[in-house]
Amino acid sequence: MSDSLISSAYSQALEVIGSVEPRIAEATRQELADQRASLKLIASENYASPAVLMTMGTWFSDKYAEGTVGHRFYAGCQNVDTVEAIAAEHARELFGAPYAYVQPHSGIDANLVAFWSIIAHRIEGPWLQKFGAKNVNELTEEDWESLRHEMGNQRLLGMSLDAGGHLTHGFRPNISGKMFHQQQYGTDPETGLLDYDAVRAKAREFQPLVIVAGYSAYPRRVDFAKMREIADEVDATLMVDMAHFAGLVAGKVFTGDEDPVPHAHITTTTTHKSLRGPRGGMVLAQEEYASSVDRGCPMVLGGPLSHVMAAKAVAFAEARTTEFQAYAQRVADNAKSLAEGFLTRGARLVTGGTDNHLVLxxxxSFGLTGRQAESALLDAGVVTNRNSIPADPNGAWYTSGVRLGTPALTTRGFGHDEFDKVAELIVDVLSNTEPGATKAGDPSKASYRLGDGVAVRVKAQAGELLDKHPLYPGLELS
Structure with a gap:
């Protein structure tokens, strides 16, 4: 697609939007300008292609389509059926999965579908037999009362938040921590690495229904074959949340035992992040779980977002190319370059490095909290997010870490030298930031003081990097 055609399409679209609400058109223009001018290192963000972005802005947004392909609760969904079937086909081929469910609106929705599908799968198996029923329609109200009690007291074992897990892996403030009796596994206190023997011991003791693997802030790869062995040993369902590293799986950077799809009973993911698609979610499943997952709507979800499913199909098609595989490898290589850049400058990294897409x-060591570091970096045009580290003394709000990811800047074309320079700029900012105090003079976990001239200096140097690798090159808005 030519640059002039893309520019014309977006310019005209903004003109139409502006004719109704000019403030929204202006905010949209400003967002592009801000993203172009920032070093975006948030590990969960990326830049979708113009084709993916444009696909979301169509009249598929106008359709209600509860149900599944060929089994809708609304008439006139034949084109939605086509879109969903194509998206699911690409997903199955891309990940080598027997079944793909592309309706979830987000990663949290995908995880909820997975959790309830696991429970429903158990109901249709041993639990139905317990009541002498062939299907759920034969259950009495008394049976359901007993089942509701069991369904609400199932056990989940997930990775702790400070070790790198996600809120949806059993963290109390999240619905997953309320719907399950949950316990957590962590990492080795010395190395920060997963200790599979410790996970096995915890699983044997706790006997969970579900073991969740995957992470949002663990900078290493996981042996999913070992996790499946542990799950099988205690008759648990292995669910893997690969939202962060799905692009590395799709791009064949993670293969064999590091590819979760062949080993997990159910695999969930977002479709943005390293996969570089639209904001949304997806569930991949082994065949025995397919019928349970397929009832995600109306079990958990409302009507599917047909325009987003269409964009997922386009993104999955892009991810099935050799160009995407090369991109995924660069994401991992660049993360190593970023880590090496920090280590050579004396910075401290959780686990001492990385072998995926992120650095923690x-x-x-700079005398800062994660919140202070995040804020100081933002002042200098470096967009990150604060993050807990193992046994974090500052808790989940202020934190003691900053998470940095390479997918977005790799999309822009950054390579080894640029990421080494990024590490230099970040160390420059943090070395020149001092923690602040409250009005009473007590230490504050939030306030800080960035040295004079540091923000201007770093923004200028970052600007030189960004100018060499423009975002959406050729896209000019009139």
Whole structure:
């Protein structure tokens, strides 16, 4: 697609939007300008292609389509059926999965579908037999009362938040921590690495229905074959949340035992992040779980977002190319370059490095909290997010770490030298940031003081990097 055609399409679209609500058109223009001018290192963000973005802005948004392909609760969904079938086909081929469910609106929705599908799968198996029923329609109200009690007291074992797990892996404030009796596994206190023997011991003791693997802030790869062995040993369902590293799986950077799809009973993911698609979710499943997952709507979800499913199909088609595989490898290579850049400058990294797409920087060596570091970096045009580290003394709000990911800047074309320079700029900012105090003079976990001239200097140097690798090159808005 030519640059002029893309520019014309977006310019005209903004003109139409502006004719109704000019403030929204202006905010949209400003967002592009801000993203172009920032070093975006948030590990969960990326830049979707113009084709993916444009696909979301169509009249598929106008359709209600509860149900599944060929089994809708609304008439006139034949084109939605086509879109969903194509998206699911691409997903199955891309990940080598027997079944793909592309309706979830987000990663949290995908995880909820997975959790309830696992429970429903058990109901249709041993639990139905317990009541002498062939299907759920034969259950009495008394049976359901007993089942509701069991369904609400199932056990889940997930990775702890400070070790790198996600809110949806059993964290109390999230619905997953309320619907399950949950316990967590962590990492080795010395190395920060997963200790599979410790996970096995915890699973044997706790006897969970579900073991969740996957992470949002663990900078290493996982042996999913070992996790499946542990799950099988205690008759648990292995669910893997690969939202962060799905692009590395799709791009064949993670293969064999590091590819979760052949080993997990159910695999969930977002479709943005390293996969570089639209904001949304997806569930991949082994055949025995397919019928349960297929009832995600109306079990958990409302009407599917047909325009987003269409965009997922386009993104999955892009991810099935050799160009995407090369991109995924660069994401991992660039993360190593970023980590090496920090280590050579004396910074401290959780686990001492990375072999995936993210780096977790321990900012206590700079005398800062994660919140102070995040804010100071933002002042200098470096967009990150604060993150807990193992046994974090500052808790989940202020934190002691900053998480940094390479997918977005790799999309822009950054390579080894640029990421080494990024590490230099970040160390420059943090080395010149001092923790602040409250009005009473007590230490504050939030306030900070960035040295004079540091923000201007770093923004200028970052700007030189960004100018060499423009975002959406050729896209000019009139």
């Amino acid at each position: 920087l321990d900012v206590t």
